[in-house]
Amino acid sequence: MGYRVAVAGATGAVGREILKILAERDFPVDQVAALASARSVGQEISFGDKRVLKVQNLETFDFTGWDIGLFSPGASVSAVHAPRAAAAGCVVIDNTSQFRMEPDVPLVVPEVNANALKKLGRRRIIANPNCSTIQMVVALQPLHELFTIKRVVVSTYQAVSGAGKEGMDELFAQSKGSFVGDPPTVEQFTKQIAFNLIPHIDRFMEDGSTKEEWKMTVETRKIMGADISVFATCVRVPVFVGHSESVVVEFEEPVDLDRARAALREAEGVVLHDKREDGGYVTPIECVGEDASYVSRLRIDPTVPNGLAFWCVSDNLRKGAALNAVQIAEAMIALDLLPARAA
Template sequence: MKKATNIAIVGATGLVGKAFLELLESDHFLDSNIHLVASKKSEGQKISLRNSNHVVGALEDFDFSKMDLAFFSAGSEVAKEYAPKAVNKGCFVVDNSSCFRKDKTIPLIVPEVNGEALTEDTVPGIVANPNCQTIQMVVALKPLHDLFVIKRIDVTTFQAVSGSGKLAQDELQIQVRQQLKGEKPSSHIFNKQIAFNVLPHCGEFEKNSYTQEEMKLVWETHRILDANIEVSATCVRVPVVNGHSESVHIETHEPMNIDIAKQCLSEAKGVKLLNEEGPESYVTAVEVDGTDSVYVGRLRMDLWNKNRLNLWVVADNLRKGAALNSIQIAEILFT
C-alpha cells in the first residue's frame, strides 16, 4: 500500500468538505498532512483541524504535484477541469461529483460492495464516488443479493435538503420562519416550497420523465451491484436538514427466509440492523445525523410473494453518502 503523506480536500468549505474535516479530525489518515482547498472567494479562510488553524488555499493556484491524494467535493465542472490535472501531477483523486460516474473506464466504488475492483494499478488515477442514495441502498442490498439474487428493486427515496447544498438548508430554515409568521415562503433553490412540503423532484428531468437522481439509482446500481437487476425509482425531496431515507422493495430469484435475511444483514459490514418489533424497528434521518453506518429496519416479507421483501434504509448522506465512502475508498489503497 502507498502512503498518503499529503492529502488535499478540494471544496473544503462546503457541506461535504466539512464532513471530511470531521472524519479526518480523529479517525482517519492521522499521520497525513491535510491541505484545504476551495475557490478564490474562500482563499485565506482559517479552519481549525487537529488543534491547529489551516489556511484555505485557492484551487486555481494549488500545486497538486506535492499531493499523494485529493478528495474532490466541488461539483462536476471543477472536477472536469482540475481532477485530470491533479492526476497528471501524480496525485490520486476520489471525486464526489457526478462528472465521472458514467465513464466505464473510471471505477465507481462502494467499498463494502465492489471494493475488490481497486488495485494498486489504480494509482495515480481517478475513482468516482457514487451518488449518496445509491451508496446506502447497495450497502444494504449487497448481502441479500449474494444470498437470494435480486431480480428487481423498487425504491422511493426521501432526500434531505443537504443533498442540494448549504443554500438549500438555508432556504428550508427561512421558509419555516416565513410560514410560521404567516408569510408566503419564497423559493429560490427549489422550484416549489420545501418547508412543510414534499417535492417528487430531485435533479433535472430526463427525456423519459424520470429525474437525474432517479436514473442515477438505475445506472449506478447496474455498475456497482449487478447490471441485470431491474431498478425503478422515485426520488422525493423532503423538509429534513440532513439524512436520506429509503423505502426499498426487492424481488429475488430465490425464495427468501426472513430470519436468514436478518442474520446476513446483522453480520454485514457497514450495516446496522434494527432487529426489534414495532416502534423500535426503525430509525429516522434525525437520529442518524453525524453517524457512519447504513441503518436497515422494518424488514417484512411481502404479503403475497415469498420472493419479495420490504425494508427501510437510512444514512447520513454527507458522511457515508459522500465523505466517509470516499475516505474508505482511499483506505483500500493508502495508509
C-alpha cells in the first residue's frame, strides 16, 4: 500500500529537496511524478540514490488518481494549478504564500498544530508556512505551553536560498567578482548582497513593515492559535543556506530557566545546544542538512517582565520548506486522513 505523489516545482531548490527527503524518509510511495514548467520538460532529476525521474509539464499534467501534490512552483503558479489538482482529488500541500491566510486552508507545522489537518475541507489544500515562521514556532510552542506567550520580538538573518537558486547564484557571482574587481550585478535583491546585509525581504507595506515581517506576525497567530503580539525585523544576509533568528519573548507567567531548558530538550523538532563557552552555540553553516530547529544562547531578559531570549537556527530548505511539507503528509497518514491505495 502506498501513494502516488506529484512534486510541482521539482527543478527548484525546494522541489529537489522534497524529492531527496521523500527518499531519505522512505515515504510510502508507489509512484512519483516530477513536474515543472514546459522549458524543463524531459530534464532528468534524481529521486533517491538509484532512481531518475523525467520532468513532466505541470501545465498539462492530469492529477486524476494522484494522492498527494507537494507544490513549490511559485505563488502565481500554485494559484492556478493547486486548485486544479485538488479538484481532481489530489490533496495539495503548498509551499508558497498563496493560500496561507485563507481561513478554510490549514496552516500547519506538525510539531505545533497537526490536529489542524482534521479541519481539511473540500478545498483539499494545506498551506506550508513561511520558512522563518516555521523554525520559530517549533521553538516557541514548548515555552508557550509552560508560561503562555504574550509578545515576541524577533530579528531574522535569512539565507539567500530563501530567494531561490537565483539568489544563491547572485551571492556566488558577486562574491567571486569582488576578488577580481568586477562591479556587482544586482538583480535578485535591492542592493549588493555579497559582504552586506539587506533589511528588506519582500515588498514594503503601508506601515513600513515588509511583507515578510507581516507574514511572521499573522502566521504565528494562526499556527499557534493564540493572540500573540509579534514584531519582526527580517534581514537578508550573505549566507547560502540556513536561517538564523534572535528571539525575545515576554510571557504571561514568571519564567523558570531550568524548566524552559527541560521543555526545549524534550520538544519534538528542537535541539537545545546551549553552552556558555566559546563555540557553545549553533550557527547556520552547522545546521545545513539537518532537520531540527537548533536553540542556543538561552537567557533571561531582565528588561521586561517574564522575559526570555534565545538564538535559533535551522536549514530553511529542509525544515523551513521541504521537510515540513513531507511531515504534513506523514501526519495526515498517522491521523488516518489519507487512506492508501492498493498498489
